[in-house]
């Protein structure tokens with residue numbers, strides 16, 4: 001995964017097409033509610049401006065499904081980016097065609113242009129060759145800094161690389177370094193903590209990481225399927241019946257390799273998954289009929305901490321419980337506090353997990369908070385991504 005980056009190439013005076021991930025959330029009033037993704041691209045954009053490149057930025061926003069949707073225009077993003085950069089950002093209301101071409105060819109060294117939402121054209125997600133060629137025609141060099149979209153082989157992440165010299169941006173580089181280290185050379189012992197809703201989303205990653213870690217700790221909705229696969233009764237808990245076999249195979253692999261897959265000793269159960277209901281802690285062997293698991297219990301939290309104590313690397317994906325409901329958030333919050341406080345290298349990935357650590361204001365205390373959701377999981381599953389493969393090797 002040693003890929004060329006913008007550091008390895010000369011960009012002065014060149015038109016550089018940068019695929020960024022500006023898929024930011026908006027409120028009803030059309031205001032950006034979280035500009036983390038825009039900020040994450042600043043190092044690359046500022047570096048290119050500083051070296052006198054002519055910067056052409058492109059992103060998707062939302063799911064317009066191949067149509068122009070006014071609420072999904074990138075104009076507000078251009079305005080926010082201009083604020084953050086403290087300089088003008090030119091905006092073109094299409095990403096191909098005459099308006100995009102004119103705007104791109106009028107650029108001077110150090111200028112920044114933001115193209116309109118790539119997904120206004122259905123050909124983007126289809127990875128249509130002629131659409132890719134039209135995007136490529138705007139520029140001399142291609143840079144992929146959209147780590148969060150690199151698991152998709154789209155025109156702006158894959159097709160375009162067939163036409164231009166293609167390198168990684170600085171955010172992409174940072175993600176590949178941090179996650180690549182987990183795959184190839186983690187400081188040991190190395191623990192993975194996996195939770196979240198579904199085994200089916202995570203099974204590929206769990207299987208791959210099981211071969212690379214020293215211990216796996218399981219929480220969240222996943223735990224119920226694993227407990228059930230061990231033959232325990234889990235009442236009304238979320239269980240993926242079609243994943244029981246997979247869960248058994250993972251536990252058998254753990255037996256063979258000697259890498260423990262640790263399940264909660266105790267759990268918090270409730271009769272309904274909603275705020276204000278009565279919840280209580282029971283042994284994992286004692287989940288009452290009519291109740292479901294909503295969080296890991298206090299003994300499990302302590303047990304997991306004792307397992308993590310000696311670890312030099314901790315990777316976490318997936319909440320330990322239904323953390324959106326404060327009553328059921330203890331396991332997740334305690335784990336985040338632990339990760340923030342540990343001296344070990346720490347990596348957090350996954351949409352909900354990242355939201356949770358940001359909500360607690362502790363993201364700065366984590367070694368690496370990944371900007372990819374699906375991309376992060378897929379990289380940890382397969383060791384590479386289509387949008388990464390497509391870039392030039394170092």
Ligand code: ADP
Nearest residue numbers: 196197220221293294318321322350351352353
């Ligand atoms: P991430 O986005 O970090 O990869 P997931 O998307 O896999 O995480 O899972 C997040 C969701 O899992 C949250 O909405 C949370 O409420 C849910 N969840 C966690 N534990 C449980 C549980 N025991 N039962 C049902 N849902 C759970």
Ligand code: MG
Nearest residue numbers: 350351352373
């Ligand atoms: Mg998620």
